[in-house]
Amino acid sequence: MTVPLALVTGSVLAVAPVDPAAAAVGLGLRVAAAASQGTNWRAELAADLAGLSGEKALSVRVGGNVAADTVILPASLELTADTTIVASQIVAGSSTVKVLSHGYTLRLYPVSSLRSGAVSDLVTIDHSGAAGRAGVEGADGLYGEPGADGDDGDFPDGDEESCWDDPSGYPGEWGEPGEDGGNGAQASPGGAGGGIVLDIPDGSTNSYRLIANGGNGGQGGAGGNGGDGGWGGDGGDANDYNGPFPYLIACYWNGGDAGWGGDGGQGGDGGAGGNGGAGGNITVTYPNTYDPASIDARSAGGSRGAGGAYGLGGEGGLPGEPGEGEDGDGWPGGAGFFGEDGQDGDQGQAGQPGRVNLTRRAIKDGFPGHDKAKELLNSTPCKNLITGNNPPEGQDAAAVLQDVMFITYSQPHPTSPTALAAASVGANGQRFVDFYPGYIFASGNTIYGLLAPGARLSRPLTAEEVQALALLHEIAHHTGTNNHPEGDPGREFNLGILNTCLGVTATFP
Secondary structure: OOOOOEEEEOOEEEEOOOOHHHHHHHHHHHHHHHHHOOOOHHHHOHHHHOOOOOEEEOOOEEEEEEEEEEEEEOOEEEEEEEEEEEEEEEEEOOOEEEEEOOOOOEEEEEEEEEEEOOOOOEEEEEOOOOOOOOOOOOOOOOOOOOOOOOOOOOOOOOOHHHOOOOOOOOOOOOOOOOOOOOOOOOOOOOOOOOOEEEEOOOOOOOEEEEEOOOOOOOOOOOOOOOOOOOOOOOOOOOOOEEOOOOOOOEEOOEOOOOOOOOOOOOOOOOOOOOOOOOOOOEEEEEOOOOOHHHEEEEOOOOOOOOOOOOOOOOOOOOOOOOOOOOOEOOOOOOOOOOOOOOOOOOOOOOOOOOOEEEEEEEEOOOOOOHHHHHHHOOOHHHHHHHHOOOOHHHOOHHHHHHHOEEEEEOOOOOOOOOOOEEEEEOOOOOEEEEEOHHHHOOOHHHHHHOOOOOOEEOOOOOHHHHHHHHHHHHHHHHHOOOOOOOOOOOHHHHHHHHHHOOOOOEEOO
């Protein structure tokens, strides 16, 4: 508990007021630190928690540490920083609280309850990342300008009767090609799901749906279509001359060639789809009597965004009309070529899923194999093997087993996925044994993975005996007698437990 600082002013003793914000920061940090070490923070910090007071209805934007007797969550919440909420009771104002995470983590530490203000017993915290924005479409290419018509033929010297000049029609100009379509823009990636940490209080009967999915990647922008080619210009007509009777002078010439149509522009490529956002990590600690089936935790990576569609190539321009002449019309032109279509944009990458860890709160006993391990340590040879010659603090194996706390994890060990259990020590020196799914679901045959390959036992083991062997293996880590190197599962020490504590011999090929 924060102790106010006494100030002496003359002969008057004044007490400096406690800054509520500073007190919330300090309490939030202490609770989060104690919870991360697996200690019972509700008991360890009971004096501080008893001082929680008042009701605080959060605004839409929040960040940092919040502490009060009652904290009310709005239907929509935007985090501006990692946020830790410590309260006697946390009330969701609606059945679903939608959180805009910006990648920050939301930590909820209710002392007595986290419930919905609605009728439902289901509390939903949706901390998913936002979907990525679609890419902008590429601009369509402009049409090509049409070719100019050819001029008609003429007698530049005005000497029609000589037929000396060549008054053929002039050719039409070619149409301009259409512009290429613009490429579609790449879509933005989906936002990462925000982390959720929840410590469910004792006696809770609520169900919890915790969602920290990554946002889906946006779709790439479509490529723009290519512009059509311009039409070809018409050929000019010939200026044919028929002299007046009786001269009978006639000058016949050719019409101008038609202009060709311009080529169509190339279609633009589609933009790449956005990558899916990564799922956020979800960590839930629940009481020993709570049914973890009441926790629905989802932390999928966001779907990859589709690539943008390709743009179509522009059509070729049509040719102009050939000019006319008594000696022959001009040559016809040809249509322009169609522009090539663009390419579809690439798909984005799917987001990586987050890690979901449902952890039973640390307890002293009651786990499978615990009673059997206590029974085996009643044997002096077994206790001496596990204790070793120089245990820390002078405690024998039975005393260490009595002192240790047990934590169950729903997911495999992060670096040794086949591990049944692991020994760990909290910041306050508390010793733990962490149990993983391989321990909880062990069978008699699990022993063969703990010994050298090809082992043959003098008798089969029960699942409880295998669990007791794994537990004693970890107790021996705490006593200091089991120091196998990293990467070595300690098969030789397991063989010693098998022989000395369980009275089972093993032979190998």
